[in-house]
Amino acid sequence: MQERFCKCGHRLMVQYTLDGFIPWEAVIMRDQDVVKPVKVCPCCGAYLSIHFLR
Numbered sequence: 324m325q326e327r328f329c330k331c332g333h334r335l336m337v338q339y340t341l342d343g344f345i346p347w348e349a350v351i352m353r354d355q356d357v358v359k360p361v362k363v364c365p366c367c368g369a370y371l372s373i374h375f376l377r
Contacts, residue, residue, distance in 0.1 A: 333366035
């Protein structure tokens with residue numbers, strides 16, 4: 324897993340998987356004990372894409 328940050332500064336974790344039809348799919352997860360994929364930032368509500376995370 325890699326640590327990344329939303330544009331608002333909220334910390335997220337990114338896991339790269341080889342599962343599925345897309346090679347090296349990035350799964351963005353909340354920075355908490357619960358490992359659950361998210362599509363929007365839990366802090367600011369912005370749409371999350373691996374291309375826009377710092």
